[in-house]
Amino acid sequence: MTAQIFKKPVNTNNQVLTPTDPFNIHPLLQHQSAALDADRDDYRRAIDLLIDNLIHIEDTSGEFLLRLTDGRVIDTKAWHGFEWTQGIGLYGMYKVWEMTGDKKAWDIMINWFEDRFKEGSPSRNINTVAPFLTLAYLFERTGDRRYLPYLDVWAEWVYNDLPRTEEGGFQHIVYNSVNNQQLWDDTLMMSVVPLAKIGLLLNRPHYVEEAKRQFLIHIKYLTDRKTGLWFHGWTFEGRHNFANALWGRGNSWVTIVIPEFIELLNLPKDDAFRMFLIETLEAQVKALAKVQAPSGLWRTILDDETSYEEAAASAGFAYGILKAVRKGYISRDYEAIGIKAAKAVRAHINSAGELTQVSFGTPVFNSIQEYKDIPLTSMPFGQAMALLTMGEFLYRFI
Template identity: 45%
Template sequence: MTMTHLKREHIEALIEKVIQGLQNLTITIEEDTPVSIISMNQWDWSQGVALFSLYLYYKETGNRSILHYLSEWFDHRIREGLPPKNVNTMCPMLTLSYLYEETRRPDYLEICEEWVCYAVDEMPRTPEFGIPHLTLESCSDDQLRDDTLYMTVLFIGRMGVMLRRDYYIQESIRQFLVHQKYLADKKTGLFYHGWSFIHQHNFAGAFWGRGNAWYMAGLVDFLDMVRPPMGIEMFLLSSLERQIQALHMLQTANGLWRTILNDETAYEETSATAGFAYGILKAVRKGYISEDYRETGLRALFAVIEKIDSSGIVQGVSYGTRIGWTLEFYKKIPQCPTPYGQSMTLLMLVECLQHFDEQGLYEC
């Protein structure tokens, strides 16, 4: 048995490299989205995930240059004019709500209140009042998707706590339960990418890797922001443990997971692996799951580190993935560096700082 050893200084240096890589991303493929999800100079879900990871790093380290970058980013986008409100463009609002608490700028709060009011009171709903995954390019209001929880529902719950509006908190809890009902697979505990109320099925039946990571990372962060009633929290944590049990069995020999989790012909994918490493390690630290799963999270952590190149760019990340009607669709998604690949890796590395002892960090 071999053991790999890391020191805290190594992780801190990697964090700086990954942040530099995020801020210097270039578009390397021909994108097919209404706005770029690679350029950090746009306002959409991909950039929103990156902003939140930077904010969490700022809170961990007190690095004021990160806070300055975040303020500059939002001020520039606000001057440009904000995009139409939808599930994906809602994502940057989570970070803006925290930035308001840092700066107490009333214009930040005004924007947050406007957008959360829309999300709670005006955004369309599916049967059973789920939030449909409507975006700039999607016009179907009958679909639930697992990424909605991360992109919109975290913000709703967060604003409920910040504004002391219990209605918002209860709405965020309902969204987790409705999505759990229609996206969780009873046999495996994994999550399907989506559900259609019109067609009454889970599309290709794909256990999409990054979608499962959105759910896991979203849930452990949600429980930091919102404290649901104990019975609901226990229910959500039991589903989390079932998901992690299944992931433990599907982790590849090198510590990664595949873009379709249970398909050995699908390629290995770094952003999902980073999201799982983050979620598992945080869940272990918070006491949500057994310490036995720490090794699974560490194997993923070390595997993702191997995917960070000398420029701090995270390789092996699948491009933005629409819902697929066949499993082959997911296998053909191109791979390229993206803000969410950088940011999920950053989340993982920042969480890693909580797991060092005096000798460092080891993985067998």
């Protein structure tokens, strides 16, 4: 019998993962997270705080309730509502679960849908489609047959019955306004990406092609060719971009959805549509680099230094930029502005887990001042966009 040689176990407890002075070490020899000046456990704790705050937000004053003429009252702040604000909250939570396997996040998502299905579906519009993006991912993971009719019915409504503008764009109809002949950049996140995901999931390629078409239409009418940034809205009635507002959060939806859409479709690198989206994204990010505030945040009107800095939009920019760099869609030269933004977002998460400096829901306005007058308040989408950022930042520690 051959003698076995036993080796003494290596003691790994003495590894020093973070050099005491990383800047004395050549960058190629540093641990990959040494120059981040950030603590992984702190970002993980921030995620826990954000989730807890997200599901406990309340509008105690009634100031932010949406009161419709038919008597309905829509709560866009509380977790039990059914709007785009909760839809983005769900997606932020799903991306955290995807990154960490957080059981608490999973249970919250499942329970949210269980509770909403018991209540009955809301009226259909661009914004109430938003939660179905997360539902599609949950169906993909669980195979829960009860989810399928909802995905089927709502996606068919988007494809066949959602009001259209000239040239077939998705008209940005919401709870309290039909917004006739209007395109908004929010639409790409709220309805277009959900349609594409459901199309892939249910093997309905016409949904995917429609989603691609919507990206092209929105790029055609909402991008500012002078800067690479995006206007908030366009109307075919009068054919103008309203206040020509380069609104922060509207732009941040674009920075989020383009990397998400490219990843979702998994198109080859030489695909013309993929290249067009990447060029559109890089033009925007190049412009964003020029208007980032010294704090690391961006302003609610990106090119107006008299407008306040807004943390939700900044979180969206940080997430989209860092993900696009990680996936190789845009140059690594942009990573520094994404890291700076992510750290600024972290600094705006208080001890109660609230992302501060978040503007309330914002319609398309006819003047820049109206954007600057939108009040600041805690919102589910702010929490969610911070969750996206914190989760994406954790990839830097792997």
